[in-house]
Amino acid sequence: MIKWHKLDTELPEGEFVKQIQIDGKKLCLARHQGQLYVVQNQCPHAGGILSGGWCRNGHLICPIHRWEYNLDTGRGAAGQGDYIRIYPIEVRPEGLFVGIEQGFWGKLFG
Numbered sequence: 487m488i489k490w491h492k493l494d495t496e497l498p499e500g501e502f503v504k505q506i507q508i509d510g511k512k513l514c515l516a517r518h519q520g521q522l523y524v525v526q527n528q529c530p531h532a533g534g535i536l537s538g539g540w541c542r543n544g545h546l547i548c549p550i551h552r553w554e555y556n557l558d559t560g561r562g563a564a565g566q567g568d569y570i571r572i573y574p575i576e577v578r579p580e581g582l583f584v585g586i587e588q589g590f591w592g593k594l595f596g
């Protein structure tokens with residue numbers, strides 16, 4: 487079951503990548519080419535902090551070794567063989583909401 491959390495942070499103008507905290511989790515929030523994305527904050531390669539990275543051509547770039555992750559699918563670039571978790575978001579009149587999986591699946595993949 488997904489629980490929706492309202493984001494209490496002001497969103498900067500234009501393109502950005504920043505760390506947010508929701509339900510005790512540090513996540514990475516980005517706006518790229520007019521779209522908002524929420525993804526895991528830790529790089530699966532070697533633990534880099536993805537919110538310290540940047541976006542390019544629909545990908546989030548890790549600042550440590552510059553591995554790339556597709557912002558729509560979470561898939562790593564060819565040859566990486568990894569992926570990042572993408573969190574569902576909803577833009578509602580009262581603000582931006584992020585969906586976090588609860589229970590067993592949330593613990594496993596959250």
Ligand code: FES
Nearest residue numbers: 529532534548551
């Ligand atoms: S830690 Fe992210 S690319 Fe290596």
